[in-house]
Amino acid sequence: MTTTAVQKEGPAAVAPEPSVGSHVRNYWRRVRGGDMGALPAVAGLIVLCTVFAMMRPSFLSAGNFANLFTQGAAVTLIAMGLVFVLLLGEIDLSAGFASGVCAAVLANVVTVLGYPWYVAVLAAIVTGVVIGTVLGFLVAKIGIPSFVVTLAGFLAFQGIVLMLMKEGTNISVRDETLVAIANRNLSPVLGWALLAVAVAGYAAVQLLRHRNRAARGLLTDPLAVVLARIAALAVILGIAVYVLNLERSRNVLVVSLKGVPIVVPIIAVLLIVWTFVLQRTSYGRHIYAVGGNTEAARRAGINVDRIRISVFVICSSMAAVGGIVAASRANSVDPNTGGSNVLLYAVGAAVIGGTSLFGGKGRVLDAVLGGAVVAVIDNGMGLMGYSAGVKYVVTGVVLLLAASVDAFSRRRSAATGTR
Amino acid sequence: MTTTAVQKEGPAAVAPEPSVGSHVRNYWRRVRGGDMGALPAVAGLIVLCTVFAMMRPSFLSAGNFANLFTQGAAVTLIAMGLVFVLLLGEIDLSAGFASGVCAAVLANVVTVLGYPWYVAVLAAIVTGVVIGTVLGFLVAKIGIPSFVVTLAGFLAFQGIVLMLMKEGTNISVRDETLVAIANRNLSPVLGWALLAVAVAGYAAVQLLRHRNRAARGLLTDPLAVVLARIAALAVILGIAVYVLNLERSRNVLVVSLKGVPIVVPIIAVLLIVWTFVLQRTSYGRHIYAVGGNTEAARRAGINVDRIRISVFVICSSMAAVGGIVAASRANSVDPNTGGSNVLLYAVGAAVIGGTSLFGGKGRVLDAVLGGAVVAVIDNGMGLMGYSAGVKYVVTGVVLLLAASVDAFSRRRSAATGTR
Amino acid sequence: MSATPLLELRGIDKSFGPVQVLRDVAFAAHPGEVTALVGDNGAGKSTLVKCISGIYPTDAGEVLFDGKPVSINSPRDAAALGIEVVYQDLALCDNLDIVQNMFLGREKRSGIVLDEPTMEQMAAETLAGLSVRTVKSLRQHVSSLSGGQRQTVAIAKAVLWNSKLVILDEPTAALGVAQTAQVLELVRRLADNGLAVVLISHNMNDVFAVSDRIAALYLGQMVAQVKTTDITHSQVVELITAGRSGNLGLVTADAATGPNGNGAATADTNPGAVR
Amino acid sequence: MSATPLLELRGIDKSFGPVQVLRDVAFAAHPGEVTALVGDNGAGKSTLVKCISGIYPTDAGEVLFDGKPVSINSPRDAAALGIEVVYQDLALCDNLDIVQNMFLGREKRSGIVLDEPTMEQMAAETLAGLSVRTVKSLRQHVSSLSGGQRQTVAIAKAVLWNSKLVILDEPTAALGVAQTAQVLELVRRLADNGLAVVLISHNMNDVFAVSDRIAALYLGQMVAQVKTTDITHSQVVELITAGRSGNLGLVTADAATGPNGNGAATADTNPGAVR
Amino acid sequence: ACGDNSGGSDQAGGSSDKKPKIGVILPDSKSSARWEGADRKFLEEAFKAANVDYDIQNAQGDKTQFQTIADQMITNGVTALMIVNLDSGTGKAVLDKAKSQGVATIDYDRLTLGGSAQYYVSFDNEAVGKLQGEGLSKCLTDKGAKNPVVAYLNGSPTDNNATLFKNGYDSVLKPKFDSKDYTKGPDQAVPDWDNTQAATIFEQMLTQTKGKIDGVLAANDGLGNAAISVLKKNKLNGKVPVTGQDATVQGLQNILSGDQCMTVYKAIKEEAKAASDLAIAVAKGEKKDTGQTVKDPEGGRDVAAVLLTPKAIYKENVKDVVADGFVTKEELCTGNYAKLCADAGIS
């Protein structure tokens, strides 16, 4: 009671901008305390790459670097959608075959019916939306556990793919635009241009935010740190674009192969859009809330059923995008598209990246990082030339290795009591 | 403060045995309030059976009834083990292929190395224990999420099976005892004898418990209700044994086929043992506690890591048993044993039965009921003669149907606020 | 103060499966007044609050808001009417930070983008008014807060909005001395601003310090609703623990036969029936 | 009563990441005495308790039990020493019933089979001694209990065992009048039986009613540990809110420089530093 | 107490007045398009024409399913059971069970080693592999490749047929590796015949060898197409011969455009015809003489067999497949392929 005067001063006082030194010190304390963000996944990735590069020097070639993106694209895209479902603590086992159904629709529309590519893409994505709506409705309104609903979907969609494929024949996708998605590259100049736009955009957002907060007297990161972040992004992206713009054809006379693969900007744009949705809109906020504490979210007046249906729609639509990329990459759709390990790899990618299966914790970036881990493992293992049995075993062990880097780094956080 | 005298009388007063009428009324209120126990899964099962019986009368034949048990046995056994892992809120994606590895060990020991069947069975189960220990250690001590650990296991075990199978061939299991497990029947007399033992045992346990509690003045179910339960069990089991003891050979002259399939008592014994462990031992109690609230369990002094490792051991050992049954049924082991949909069906069985993926809720009986649902669907679909695509779709829809019976019945409970 | 109550409940029944928790409950909250809802542990206070705010559906009874019958089927409906609640079990999202929790469901936006600086400023001001001094950062996850800090966040969340009725279920249970004083002051201020406030508390000193009326629940029945000035400290305690006090409360406390005549059912809930 | 304290802490430090919550804390609990631990919201009381019971590892400092240095790395270690704790955040398993929760980790068995009738009887007796009257059945899941009922279960769970030290973190926060009285009586009885009892509470009346000593935490620092008879009500409140009172408490309250001289770090935790 | 002739034994009862009914179990729908796309169609046509009851089901590559379906068919009262086994173990279990119940049995396309089938109708899977091996060397020779590096893109490691195909092409190519005429390149199996994984695997082969792959032995058209998609990306299509199998529309189109070197055409219609003739006969309780036998190495017995020969398809004889009615001109000659069809003499 004697302290009322003291408290009032808190928010009124203008927050001093902390020094760069204290910022770095704080960051380091947080890391040591186990609050590491994306660090462990990145560390796992670096370890993997080093190991593979040592065992197979061709792993580090520009060509292989470019291949990595197209190889991992479909799984990454599906994983990005799955993050939304996982954020609610639900699961979508049908995402893999949903991508297969959408790919089958694409192939049928473009090849069998002969419509132009944009009609086919639209049809595929609409199919994804419809699938997601049905799944979400069954989960949210009827109240069947999502595991069961999507297990049923997993079975049913397999059947639908078969039926769309006339009981098992492949359908080719020969449309130039569609094939380009996973098989062609941007021109080097365009690559640099995109890079410039991305970095400029990031810089603008960060600086505006800094000015805005500083103007209101709220705590901000030091300007130097903000600038350092922008510079780091520019350097990393710059190196990537530079490497991808190297010539990687084995016979330059016959054909020139260089530039950023077209899927890269597609993934990048989706990553930015979905990150924006999750972090900067109230819809995204509500997804985290429902995943963290459904009852609290309901009491706060959030329409939980609508959120639940919507994440399934997002997941299935992203599966559709993944299916389109897969069809483009294979130049064809077969009844196995989206089957085999696609689903488990996609969920695994999200989880390895740091998304929790219990809901409330995860980012779209996790899916991309985890997808990169999965792609690197697949890519590296492909260079080893093991027999089938050995390959499976080594893949499993390597996966474990990548994950334990993460686990070990997070153990500190358990030890200090901040989980 | 004025009430202290009143409270003291509570526990001292001898609890009156409630009347049968009030017991039935209370049960009915609980059911209407949404507390239904096994009812929805049983209801789903009855609906399924009715539909199939109407569409294909042969579904109801004695032969088909007997087939049901052997067809569903492997998945049910694996699901029983998975219940333990799910009770902790963990998952074991590798259970399917773990059963494959154990089956492969079995086949190698008995056929390739030529040891007697019990050595092979022991080897298979030891393999299961080892697998479970490794998985559990990685989850509990290293702290990698179980999804990732068992995804790695899923891959690695697939490879190990391939290696044990010498890259793709299959190994026959011709040992008479092993083949008998899933392919022979008890003699009718033995069937009746087992029935008598089971009912007598149940009656003894129930009556002793009733007497024990009544003697201490604790609340008990009315004696009439206890007797009715015993009678109901006797009748249901009696009908089952009677039907299974009918002649079901198509050609009695060539071969006589009757009696309870040997897997039935195996499943029954394991069901009783594991139910006992979960419901009547402190180990089982601790599993529920860790699944319900890990932190509370830790604070209560429970060794959480040990519980965590142990459930993986149980799960993999049960997978080994499932693998042995699968090998027996197929008379052989091939690289796909435990693959395909085995895992998803097993998890699905547990979930359909009512086990939660979030931990803390579930029973071993759930796995058996859910396994029955899965087996009935598979069995019934096998009688329909759809083409591949249609069959997948119909299976998915039927699965959804069975699950929505459950969902609709539980919606009441949500509406009355008692979830 | 005003003649028609802002909120009026009549004949509310509520059962969980075989257990009846509320029996024929009548209750009123008037604008500009603090109504204290008291009762023993397990009397049904929190259940009543959750029925009002649409978390639990009621089995029977009617709800009038501003004199008009309404049906509140979800917390959204309650919020639309202008009802704000601080729940006993707090209901915060552990994975969100303080600001995010305080504005949950009613985020400030500029365009479609969340307006974080505004929310952060508003949160800081509200919390400062509640004597919170040890919170290190408003961007801390609520899972890392102390019990009292969590409770303060929940209270701050409820008073941020322009509501007509504020219900606080044991808001000061975990609070320190200074914070409790601050919250009671706030409660009084809200009522003085013309809001109807319902305060649940086990602390009789607090109840008598701020309330205008007292409603007492006893084993799911409303046994009295009287002006605070018309009743004494010890009478309230008697109502809470025995269901009657003098001419107040249950008609025949011994038989415990409720006014609605469901004697048999009431016997089920006899004191000491713990088994 | 006795010369050597049962539990003695020296120089305990504890940080969560960049935030230091406990600084050089010393604390003692004597057998046969009730030691009240008081402090403002967020002062670090619950954190200190969790360090004692092995839930959090400490960064520095030593723990003596019965005069001998011990290291408590998990709640199992604490239980083995005879330390029982009622946590502020209760920590009950919602999916288990009352009896199951009360005996969690220490089930009664006959052979390998759980001895349910014995446990049920013991639970009923203990709960009856705590004025619990509205619990319908001991086989009810704790998720369906009211706030006060849950708290009673947690208290009953802790006092069932033959322990040497009982720590209660705000045990009466959610309890009704009668139940609170019962718990305070129980606390006194435990101490009179020779146990060391640590009671955390924000209610000064309760503190003065039952405690023999009072220890005050202020922003993570132990500012005073004195006999209850040697201090007044208002002095304690001053210690809690300002860290000093007369010659008690921090040496220079204004600069808030701790006795261990880490002035800069202390400045971080300035009052009002809410952002 | 056991009423032997009551209850559900109505179909199972008398053995003398059995109505002929044929059960067929196909293995899967994903390793190859033929099972659901061709076999089912041709078998159904034959059975309908002969006016016998039939039940055709697909085990979806799951041998538990396979056995379940067999159980169900026997329950449903089939008098002849024709299976394409998933592996010899389950195959044998099913055949033995059927035999013990007096059901006639036929092995279709795959011989169940140690089994008890009365007849065996098939293409020779090793012969398929041989044709692929020979086809690849022919195309490599046509391209005039010197010491070419040959990569293997094998079928599913869990599929026994994939092993048989590999034995076939190894028997042709291994001598050439040994004589240093060819160089053996990467050799990997594609799990589940999954085309998407096949593309990644092949892309990595190309990276690993720094692009030095001169011929691809892909086990079927789907895998072949996956390899071609990667080659296309590197603008190497048409320069590196790729094999296939099944004569799918996609495969044939790839051959017409010159991206694929050859495929193996199995006249499934003929195989189905031979099998359905046999099945109809045995279902009615008749016996048939096939004139040929095949030795079961494991069971050590001679099985009466009908063996058909697969056919290699190159650009020149794509028209034969169309002429056979296996694929229609409409399917094959869409869009850009109309002209290529005309060039290849398909009318």
Ligand SMILES: Nc1ncnc2c1ncn2[C@@H]1O[C@H](COP(=O)(O)OP(=O)(O)OP(=O)(O)O)[C@@H](O)[C@H]1O
């Ligand atoms: N979901 C539920 N299922 C069954 N019984 C319930 C449920 N929720 C509450 N109860 C019972 O209803 C009664 C009233 O509970 P309620 O939480 O309303 O009490 P309260 O008056 O708020 O008590 P407290 O002062 O302890 O918070 C209690 O006996 C409780 O056990």
Ligand SMILES: Nc1ncnc2c1ncn2[C@@H]1O[C@H](COP(=O)(O)OP(=O)(O)OP(=O)(O)O)[C@@H](O)[C@H]1O
């Ligand atoms: N896991 C954690 N991570 C970060 N900070 C924490 C964590 N736990 C507690 N804190 C901080 O430590 C300080 C002390 O918390 P503690 O719970 O010990 O307070 P308390 O004295 O028990 O308060 P109350 O009276 O409100 O219960 C608080 O400022 C709190 O925000």
Ligand SMILES: [Mg+2]
């Ligand atoms: Mg309450």
Ligand SMILES: [Mg+2]
């Ligand atoms: Mg505390």
